[in-house]
Amino acid sequence: MRRMMSAxxxxxxxxxxxxxxxxxxxxxxDPVKEARARDLSRELRCMVCQNxxxxxxxxxxxxxxxxxxxxxxxxxxxxxQVLDFLVARYGEFVLLKPRFExxxxxxxxxxxxxxxxxxxxxxxxNRRRAQEGADVPTPPLTPDEQARLAALMSEDAKSS
Amino acid sequence: MIAEAGHYALVLALALAxxxxxxxxxxxxxxxxxxxxxxxSTALAQxxxxxxxxxxxxxxxxxxxxxVANVYENSHSMKPLIYKITGVWGNHEGSMLLWVSIxxxxxxxxxxxxxxxxxxxxxxxxxxxxxxxxAFYLFILITSNPFLRIANPPIEGRDxxxxxxxxxxxxxxxxxxxxxxxxxxxxSFAIAALLEGRIDAAWARWVRPWTLMAWIFLTLGIAMGxxxxxYELGWGGWWFWxxxxxxxxxxxxxxxxxxxxxLVMEKxxxxxxxxxxLSILTFSLSLLGTFLVRSGVITSVHAFANDPTRGVFxxxxxxxxIGGSLSLFAGRATSLKQGGLFAPISREGALVLNNLLLTxxxxxxxxxxxxxxxxxxxxxxxxxxxxxxxxxxxVPLFTLLLLAVPFGPMLAWKRGDLLGxxxxxxxxxxxxxxxxxxxxxxxxxxxxxxxxxxxxxxFVIAGAVTDMAxxxxxxxxxxxxxxxxxxxxxxxxxxxxxxxxxxxxxxIGIVCETTWNSEYIATMKPNDVAQVAGYDLKLDxxxxxxxxxxxxxxxxxxVSRDGDALSVMTPSKRSFTTRGSSTTEAALLTRGASQLYxxxxxxxxxxxxxxxxxxxxxxxxxxxxxxxxxxxGMLSLSDRRLRVGAPKPARAKQxxxxxx
Numbered sequence: 178m179r180r181m182m183s184a185x186x187x188x189x190x191x192x193x194x195x196x197x198x199x200x201x202x203x204x205x206x207d208p209v210k211e212a213r214a215r216d217l218s219r220e221l222r223c224m225v226c227q228n229x230x231x232x233x234x235x236x237x238x239x240x241x242x243x244x245x246x247x248x249x250x251x252x253x254x255x256x257x258q259v260l261d262f263l264v265a266r267y268g269e270f271v272l273l274k275p276r277f278e279x280x281x282x283x284x285x286x287x288x289x290x291x292x293x294x295x296x297x298x299x300x301x302x303n304r305r306r307a308q309e310g311a312d313v314p315t316p317p318l319t320p321d322e323q324a325r326l327a328a329l330m331s332e333d334a335k336s337s
Numbered sequence: 338m339i340a341e342a343g344h345y346a347l348v349l350a351l352a353l354a355x356x357x358x359x360x361x362x363x364x365x366x367x368x369x370x371x372x373x374x375x376x377x378s379t380a381l382a383q384x385x386x387x388x389x390x391x392x393x394x395x396x397x398x399x400x401x402x403x404x405v406a407n408v409y410e411n412s413h414s415m416k417p418l419i420y421k422i423t424g425v426w427g428n429h430e431g432s433m434l435l436w437v438s439i440x441x442x443x444x445x446x447x448x449x450x451x452x453x454x455x456x457x458x459x460x461x462x463x464x465x466x467x468x469x470x471x472a473f474y475l476f477i478l479i480t481s482n483p484f485l486r487i488a489n490p491p492i493e494g495r496d497x498x499x500x501x502x503x504x505x506x507x508x509x510x511x512x513x514x515x516x517x518x519x520x521x522x523x524x525s526f527a528i529a530a531l532l533e534g535r536i537d538a539a540w541a542r543w544v545r546p547w548t549l550m551a552w553i554f555l556t557l558g559i560a561m562g563x564x565x566x567x568y569e570l571g572w573g574g575w576w577f578w579x580x581x582x583x584x585x586x587x588x589x590x591x592x593x594x595x596x597x598x599x600l601v602m603e604k605x606x607x608x609x610x611x612x613x614x615l616s617i618l619t620f621s622l623s624l625l626g627t628f629l630v631r632s633g634v635i636t637s638v639h640a641f642a643n644d645p646t647r648g649v650f651x652x653x654x655x656x657x658x659i660g661g662s663l664s665l666f667a668g669r670a671t672s673l674k675q676g677g678l679f680a681p682i683s684r685e686g687a688l689v690l691n692n693l694l695l696t697x698x699x700x701x702x703x704x705x706x707x708x709x710x711x712x713x714x715x716x717x718x719x720x721x722x723x724x725x726x727x728x729x730x731x732v733p734l735f736t737l738l739l740l741a742v743p744f745g746p747m748l749a750w751k752r753g754d755l756l757g758x759x760x761x762x763x764x765x766x767x768x769x770x771x772x773x774x775x776x777x778x779x780x781x782x783x784x785x786x787x788x789x790x791x792x793x794x795x796f797v798i799a800g801a802v803t804d805m806a807x808x809x810x811x812x813x814x815x816x817x818x819x820x821x822x823x824x825x826x827x828x829x830x831x832x833x834x835x836x837x838x839x840x841x842x843x844x845i846g847i848v849c850e851t852t853w854n855s856e857y858i859a860t861m862k863p864n865d866v867a868q869v870a871g872y873d874l875k876l877d878x879x880x881x882x883x884x885x886x887x888x889x890x891x892x893x894x895x896v897s898r899d900g901d902a903l904s905v906m907t908p909s910k911r912s913f914t915t916r917g918s919s920t921t922e923a924a925l926l927t928r929g930a931s932q933l934y935x936x937x938x939x940x941x942x943x944x945x946x947x948x949x950x951x952x953x954x955x956x957x958x959x960x961x962x963x964x965x966x967x968x969x970g971m972l973s974l975s976d977r978r979l980r981v982g983a984p985k986p987a988r989a990k991q992x993x994x995x996x997x
Contacts, residue, residue: 200938201859201947222721228579230723233572273723280718284708288730291697299689303681321455 199232200240205247214247217259221246222273230273340405343393344484350386350441351474353379357467361460373456376463377448383470384445391438394483398425404490407431407483413496413915415886423507424497429631430483432510436627437473439518444470447522454543461529469521472654480647496886496915505565512558513585517623519551520592524620527613528662531669541603541612546974548599552592553970559585560963571921571936573951575959578724583706584626590699591619594692601688605750607677610670611692617666621659628655634710683753687745694738701730739793739844742837743800765803769796783852790848797841801834832973836966843962846930849955860945870952872933873897874906879946887911892937892946896926908935930957
């Protein structure tokens with residue numbers, strides 16, 4: 178069965194189980210709070226699913242988490258308090274957007290570092306080549322290529 | 338009998354691939370044309386045998402021969418014919434067979450149409466192709482043989498996963514594989530160039546059409562998969578930053594960079610080393626994608642550790658090819674001399690910027706995909722990386738890229754005039770600003786960034802139009818001259834314009850859909866009316882229907898707007914008896930570029946049904962964009978200059994005559 182599963186997941190780039198996510202009976206009566214709950218749900222992982230947020234998943238666990246998020250919001254928690262509560266309970270794994278800390282620093286800084294590094298390398302190369310000056314001469318043709326060139330030239334001469 | 342024949346054909350293909358791996362290389366060493374030409378025959382024969390093997394598997398599936406394990410596990414006698422065929426690649430073994438078939442197809446194409454390549458280059462290219470092919474034939478024969486028999490054949494099969502019984506499956510994986518595997522050609526060309534120790538602008542000209550072809554298929558394949566997920570998975574999402582999607586996005590990003598750097602190399606003989614490296618990286622990322630999805634390592638590190646045969650085998654292939662090619666690169670790259678100087682502000686400079694941004698974006702996706710795995714294994718720290726992370730990191734990079742896109746094609750080679758180009762793009766910039774103002778004034782709600790992003794999309798489209806208008810002299814010259822010029826422009830110039838405009842179109846679609854999509858979630862009883870984005874959807878009733886291998890419950894909605902009846906929408910839920918699983922078939926109603934989307938949930942005890950109705954404004958533009966990009970690619974591919982094996986009509990006969 179697992180083999181089957183991995184095959185399906187593998188083949189269909191997007192093979193996630195058909196989902197229904199938020200159910201009508203979960204929705205909070207206050208639209209502002211509901212919107213906050215939806216936003217938070219998109220940042221929280223359904224831990225038994227494959228890379229799905231609890232907003233997208235119809236697994237029972239995702240439903241429990243959605244209800245829990247709404248419970249916390251109803252109790253007056255701020256967004257970050259809700260997230261703290263869930264991290265304390267389930268660990269960093271629950272966050273789809275990892276926090277910036279020691280273990281995740283490299284991940285977050287990757288893009289700026291690479292951009293800066295790449296830009297610096299390009300600048301240096303440009304300066305070095307400006308100093309070196311003219312184009313590097315192209316290597317001479319090999320005898321094979323000479324023959325090929327001669328053949329092409331004579332073709333051109335004929336057809337024109 | 339058919340199964341055994343298919344199996345045997347695959348073994349023969351392996352034997353041919355092994356010959357093709359060594360003989361041409363030896364031939365190139367000895368400068369023996371006969372030995373080098375062996376590659377051509379073996380590549381064509383390989384295509385024949387792998388093709389036979391693939392057809393054998395298709396035949397087994399069509400005949401529902403349940404004595405073959407692969408057919409038993411993935412087919413059902415009642416399944417419609419089309420899904421019997423597409424089910425061939427709806428499973429691990431079959432999809433690997435499709436993978437090698439496509440590899441053989443590309444090898445065969447190089448062999449058949451590569452007459453204008455220097456003999457030793459062709460021999461090396463085909464030999465490298467054969468190395469890859471041998472590795473994957475061995476993989477299939479040792480770990481994933483699709484032709485295995487069952488001792489006591491069961492009477493009925495276990496059916497294909499219902500989610501995969503869809504026309505999307507017929508098209509999406511083959512397209513994607515044509516893209517993935519197509520990049521093997523540029524890889525082989527790169528390795529061949531390193532082996533030969535020389536590379537020039539002509540090399541780039543030979544490589545570009547193949548890269549372009551692979552890129553077109555990959556673009557369409559990804560778009561196809563995204564649309565399939567959108568309508569089949571039932572909650573209207575179209576991109577999830579799932580590792581499996583990332584696996585296809587990474588080669589696309591690298592491949593797009595490769596297309597652009599090969600252009601610099603062809604036109605200006607610069608960026609050689611970088612282009613070679615990108616060719617290697619692009620295909621390495623394709624291989625990595627294959628590893629990630631095939632080994633199960635994504636689902637969980639533990640799943641991989643429990644059943645490691647396949648994963649370890651692919652990991653070995655991966656290390657061998659990536660490690661080998663990168664060491665070869667490290668050893669040989671310095672001997673490739675750079676040519677073609679250019680100022681930072683120039684067409685080359687713009688293309689370098691494109692490459693920098695695309696590569697960094699690709700690295701971000703790569704890190705996002707692998708970082709959690711690495712942290713779990715190395716630091717025992719479980720973490721997730723999902724959509725919110727990519728939105729924060731990937732989006733700024735693409736914003737920068739899109740800002741630069743209109744400038745690129747308008748800058749001159751070698752030394753460009755940024756101020757001049759800015760002036761020429763003034764109209765496009767103004768168009769963008771006007772749209773920002775209009776969107777700001779007219780819409781309510783949503784992010785403040787949305788109008789800006791739409792303005793950016795308009796700027797990119799208008800920039801592409803400006804470029805074409807200038808080249809054809811539109812509004813400056815008489816219309817007849819403009820038309821004449823438009824016809825005379827290289828098709829690749831048109832291709833660039835369409836592809837770049839496609840980026841803008843997709844961006845606008847993405848922004849509109851995510852910002853102003855409206856949603857209605859409720860339980861409805863017959864005769865209830867839902868109001869979404871100005872549409873009234875009345876639930877007429879529910880009925881049961883019997884399909885070929887499923888039962889379905891269909892809900893009928895009457896859609897009207899301001900009292901005018903528009904259409905009837907019939908979303909359904911199918912339950913497949915054999916696997917005891919069900920799928921939701923969403924109903925879509927297209928209005929211009931926007932869509933209404935209904936998908937069904939469960940029936941409650943009192944006969945009401947849970948429904949989710951979405952209005953997705955301009956959602957179709959998300960896929961029109963990639964289609965435009967692919968169309969641009971095809972235009973470019975049809976450019977005479979790039980045509981694969983372009984005929985030389987006037988000279989063909991004279992070629993046979995001896996040179997004077």
